[in-house]
Amino acid sequence: MSNKTLIVIGNGMVGHHFLEQFAASPAADDYNVIVFGEEKQLAYDRVHLSEYFSGSTHADLAMGTADWYTENNIDLHLHEQVAGIDREARTVTTAKGNYQYDELVLATGSYPFVPPIDGKDNDNCFVYRTLDDLDAIRACAAGAKTGVVVGGGLLGLEAANALKSLGLDAHVVEFAPRLMPVQLDEDGGAVLRNKIEELGVQVHNEKATTGIVDGEDCRLRMNFSDDDFLETDLIVFSAGIRPQDALARLCELDIGERGGIVVDNQCTTSDPHIHAIGECALWNKQIFGLVAPGYTMARTLSAVLNGDGEAAFTGADMSTKLKLLGVDVGSIGDAHANTPGARNIRFNDEKAGHYRRMVVSEDGKKVLGAILVGDNSHYDTLLQYALNGIDLPENPESLILPESQGGAPTLGPDALPDTAQICSCHNVSKGDICCSIDAGATDLGAVKGETKASSGCGGCAALLKNVVDSELEKRGVEVSKDICEHFPYSRQDLFNIVKVNGIRTFRTLIEQHGSGHGCDICKPAVGSILATCWNEHILATDHVPLQDTNDTFMANMQKNGTYSIVPRVPGGEITPDKLIVLGEVAKEYNLYTKITGGQRVDLFGATLSELPEIWEKLIAAGFETGHAYGKSLRTVKSCVGNTWCRYGVQDSTGMAIFLEDRYKGLRAPHKVKMGVSGCTRECAEAQSKDIGVIATENGWNLYVCGNGGMRPRHADLFATDLDDEQLIKTIDRVLMFYVRTADRLQRTSVWMENMEGGLDYLKEVVLENSLGIGEELEQHMADLVGTYQCEWKTAVEDPEKRKRFREFVNAPEKKDPVQVWTTERDQRRPLLETDAEPA
Amino acid sequence: MRTTSQWDIVCTVDDLVPESGIAVWTPEGPVAIFYIPHRLPALFAISHTDPFSGANVLARGITGDLKGEPVVASPLYKQHFNLVTGQCLEDDSVKVRTYRVLLDGKAVRLEVSKAKTLVEAA
Numbered sequence: 001m002s003n004k005t006l007i008v009i010g011n012g013m014v015g016h017h018f019l020e021q022f023a024a025s026p027a028a029d030d031y032n033v034i035v036f037g038e039e040k041q042l043a044y045d046r047v048h049l050s051e052y053f054s055g056s057t058h059a060d061l062a063m064g065t066a067d068w069y070t071e072n073n074i075d076l077h078l079h080e081q082v083a084g085i086d087r088e089a090r091t092v093t094t095a096k097g098n099y100q101y102d103e104l105v106l107a108t109g110s111y112p113f114v115p116p117i118d119g120k121d122n123d124n125c126f127v128y129r130t131l132d133d134l135d136a137i138r139a140c141a142a143g144a145k146t147g148v149v150v151g152g153g154l155l156g157l158e159a160a161n162a163l164k165s166l167g168l169d170a171h172v173v174e175f176a177p178r179l180m181p182v183q184l185d186e187d188g189g190a191v192l193r194n195k196i197e198e199l200g201v202q203v204h205n206e207k208a209t210t211g212i213v214d215g216e217d218c219r220l221r222m223n224f225s226d227d228d229f230l231e232t233d234l235i236v237f238s239a240g241i242r243p244q245d246a247l248a249r250l251c252e253l254d255i256g257e258r259g260g261i262v263v264d265n266q267c268t269t270s271d272p273h274i275h276a277i278g279e280c281a282l283w284n285k286q287i288f289g290l291v292a293p294g295y296t297m298a299r300t301l302s303a304v305l306n307g308d309g310e311a312a313f314t315g316a317d318m319s320t321k322l323k324l325l326g327v328d329v330g331s332i333g334d335a336h337a338n339t340p341g342a343r344n345i346r347f348n349d350e351k352a353g354h355y356r357r358m359v360v361s362e363d364g365k366k367v368l369g370a371i372l373v374g375d376n377s378h379y380d381t382l383l384q385y386a387l388n389g390i391d392l393p394e395n396p397e398s399l400i401l402p403e404s405q406g407g408a409p410t411l412g413p414d415a416l417p418d419t420a421q422i423c424s425c426h427n428v429s430k431g432d433i434c435c436s437i438d439a440g441a442t443d444l445g446a447v448k449g450e451t452k453a454s455s456g457c458g459g460c461a462a463l464l465k466n467v468v469d470s471e472l473e474k475r476g477v478e479v480s481k482d483i484c485e486h487f488p489y490s491r492q493d494l495f496n497i498v499k500v501n502g503i504r505t506f507r508t509l510i511e512q513h514g515s516g517h518g519c520d521i522c523k524p525a526v527g528s529i530l531a532t533c534w535n536e537h538i539l540a541t542d543h544v545p546l547q548d549t550n551d552t553f554m555a556n557m558q559k560n561g562t563y564s565i566v567p568r569v570p571g572g573e574i575t576p577d578k579l580i581v582l583g584e585v586a587k588e589y590n591l592y593t594k595i596t597g598g599q600r601v602d603l604f605g606a607t608l609s610e611l612p613e614i615w616e617k618l619i620a621a622g623f624e625t626g627h628a629y630g631k632s633l634r635t636v637k638s639c640v641g642n643t644w645c646r647y648g649v650q651d652s653t654g655m656a657i658f659l660e661d662r663y664k665g666l667r668a669p670h671k672v673k674m675g676v677s678g679c680t681r682e683c684a685e686a687q688s689k690d691i692g693v694i695a696t697e698n699g700w701n702l703y704v705c706g707n708g709g710m711r712p713r714h715a716d717l718f719a720t721d722l723d724d725e726q727l728i729k730t731i732d733r734v735l736m737f738y739v740r741t742a743d744r745l746q747r748t749s750v751w752m753e754n755m756e757g758g759l760d761y762l763k764e765v766v767l768e769n770s771l772g773i774g775e776e777l778e779q780h781m782a783d784l785v786g787t788y789q790c791e792w793k794t795a796v797e798d799p800e801k802r803k804r805f806r807e808f809v810n811a812p813e814k815k816d817p818v819q820v821w822t823t824e825r826d827q828r829r830p831l832l833e834t835d836a837e838p839a
Numbered sequence: 840m841r842t843t844s845q846w847d848i849v850c851t852v853d854d855l856v857p858e859s860g861i862a863v864w865t866p867e868g869p870v871a872i873f874y875i876p877h878r879l880p881a882l883f884a885i886s887h888t889d890p891f892s893g894a895n896v897l898a899r900g901i902t903g904d905l906k907g908e909p910v911v912a913s914p915l916y917k918q919h920f921n922l923v924t925g926q927c928l929e930d931d932s933v934k935v936r937t938y939r940v941l942l943d944g945k946a947v948r949l950e951v952s953k954a955k956t957l958v959e960a961a
Binding site: 804 | 856859875877892894906912915917
């Protein structure tokens with residue numbers, strides 16, 4: 001028979017759950033159980049409180065029934081507030097009398113925090129916690145048009161839903177810059193905001209309420225710290241909760257600094273006969289404001305009271321999955337990627353309002369956390385991965401891709417419906433990508449060019465690549481990172497192999513690490529890598545056959561087999577004497593001349609055998625090769641800067657010349673262009689260059705990875721107000737990191753877009769030296785700068801190299817018969833097929 | 840028996856560039872000669888004229904092999920030509936002329952039609 005008494009103070013969800021556990025346990029036989037509830041009603045589901053306004057009654061929300069309590073011999077005292085606890089006498093006191101206990105359980109929950117705002121006690125201001133609160137709100141809502149919830153957290157949005165259900169124009173005022181700042185990140189908050197605004201709830205972020213006064217059009221006016229205001233008929237405060245620890249304070253139990261009844265792993269307070277569970281309990285300096293940890297505490301305590309010596313509460317996973325205003329929201333584990341090295345995979349379908357972020361460990365093997373908005377169907381799987389530390393599959397992103405139509409979720413990009421938005425910046429769906437592939441795009445670059453996907457923020461680059469690869473494979477197109485059939489490696493892999501093994505020739509590389517004899521894809525790529533690593537002359541015997549014809553002959557082949565010549569004009573600055581030489585040479589060889597977009601002069605129509613002679617003359621006049629033929633630095637465009645311009649703030653021309661001289665000859669995965677502007681008017685168009693420099697009052701702003709041409713990309717601001725030395729150091733690192741890690745023929749813009757982590761990652765590597773290779777990159781650049789040679793100067797001085805510039809080795813005087821000319825606008829140009837037609 | 844062709848000396852070994860091509864002028868027009876040292880035979884000769892552009896540039900292309908076959912890539916529009924057959928890999932209907940070429944001591948001999956001499960053609 002029962003001879004001991006167990007008293008539970010509080011009849012909320014956790015208190016009720018405890019009773020359910022306890023009543024079903026052996027110890028139930030040993031105790032008389034008395035429960036005190038402050039409210040009139042039996043424990044009810046507070047998580048779904050807002051349903052009270054959409055038709056649910058207390059009975060619908062109730063956790064149990066009065067019959068259940070009777071059946072289990074639980075003495076239920078509702079609407080009976082406990083006034084005090086006498087720990088020595090082991091009694092609790094209510095208005096109706098004293099009750100003896102052997103064990104006491106505090107399940108008093110929490111109370112809403114109301115910020116100390118002038119006017120908060122107005123009759124039209126409420127909190128959102130109990131059914132009584134809701135009744136009061138409902139009464140007030142009669143005749144009201146507008147309602148405001150202060151607080152954009154989980155409960156605040158529930159409250160907003162409640163106001164909406166009452167037919168009010170609902171607003172949410174949130175101090176933080178996004179909704180649910182604890183659970184969500186910026187993007188997730190934004191998707192949620194869009195969703196609930198679509199549902200008719202207006203969101204006001206970053207608003208601090210300073211006072212509540214009488215309104216003009218409504219009952220109240222809320223004044224904000226930014227001098228803005230909002231008129232409303234009623235206000236609901238839902239700005240967080242505080243543990244209800246008043247009774248514990250009165251009887252001097254240990255209380256945390258910021259409130260909360262201190263408990264140990266057995267949910268026992270500083271008094272061994274008093275226990276606390278749920279939101280009132282402070283475990284390991286934490287309050288758990290969710291129902292699930294409260295339930296865990298309830299189960300633990302029940303076991304403890306049953307004499308289970310092993311039972312312990314050891315913290316709880318704060319992952320949550322809920323529906324707010326009908327919108328799925330989920331937050332798992334380390335949702336904000338606070339773990340060092342954590343990386344993110346994101347899927348954002350703004351059209352459907354689905355946002356998913358998966359936080360994975362540095363090695364990419366485990367799920368650390370996740371954020372889900374709009375669709376919780378992936379929650380359970382992700383939670384399993386996170387909680388159980390299961391190794392991720394090879395394509396972890398498949399875990400957050402949408403399910404295929406019906407059925408169980410399948411993994412992989414196949415699961416994406418055609419309507420799924422891949423790139424939100426340019427609103428590109430999977431269907432658009434499939435269309436571009438069907439229309440002939442055969443690789444990632446082509447799809448990007450066609451659809452613009454991943455050319456905005458670049459955040460979808462990885463997903464896009466997945467989808468493209470998957471779709472290409474479906475169509476039987478082989479997708480491989482291998483550079484070509486001769487090397488099972490990417491350019492970056494090859495770079496590392498060459499560098500690490502000290503390989504100096506193509507032959508060694510292909511014999512040791514490849515197969516066959518190479519081709520026009522791998523040879524120039526390796527040629528470029530060898531040049532970057534060892535900086536030997538590109539016409540050294542071993543390297544000649546690696547070069548594209550333009551590199552081999554150090555000029556740009558034109559359609560009739562002749563070449564154009566572009567001498568370097570650093571920064572676009574040129575003396576009259578040098579201009580005259582260009583004119584004289586052009587005249588002598590009858591070359592067509594045109595000013596280039598890079599502030600130089602292009603001389604067209606030189607035959608192969610004329611090239612060395614022309615260059616002898618140019619070199620004698622002080623010119624150097626301009627590398628217009630190379631995958632290397634082309635020009636550094638500049639304005640005149642503060643030397644001449646009344647707006648200029650720095651010497652942009654001087655800086656441009658310095659940069660051009662420093663980086664000329666650097667072999668890169670693709671051509672590199674730079675620009676330097678002397679002020680923010682940006683006359684040098686630096687922001688469309690791979691490296692853009694814009695003068696400020698204090699130094700230089702550096703922009704990176706811009707592009708003009710076929711697919712323009714605005715460069716990203718990388719660092720501000722650098723002095724000369726910092727600027728050079730930073731450019732050294734960015735360029736060398738690009739040279740080392742980019743794919744073959746990948747401009748910096750695409751390199752950036754494909755880079756995992758994007759701009760932030762590049763900043764970490766370059767500015768914060770996160771990989772610890774900063775000095776190495778600088779040293780490598782210094783070595784290359786130190787070994788620069790003008791390729792043309794070396795070539796014209798070497799008879800062996802000059803031998804290559806014979807059009808027909810057995811007939812030096814023979815003119816190529818297909819090179820025929822005509823005159824247009826006073827200059828010579830090739831005769832075209834269309835010219836042959838009679839006029 | 841009358842032969843209809845002759846083997847003209849067009850250049851010497853020293854004129855060749857390993858793994859690459861050079862151009863010679865012949866009575867039959869410009870010919871590209873490629874020297875691929877690891878192959879036997881190591882010399883290949885095809886027309887120097889790129890059929891897609893009409894320009895005489897094929898000797899300046901990058902050599903290599905695709906699926907085991909020796910090829911050169913046109914430096915203008917990048918089509919590949921089989922060095923043995925002259926077949927364009929990207930377009931079945933396009934084929935460039937091929938020539939027989941051999942090494943005679945240090946001399947490189949190319950087979951051209953008889954009765955036309957180098958001097959006449961030049």
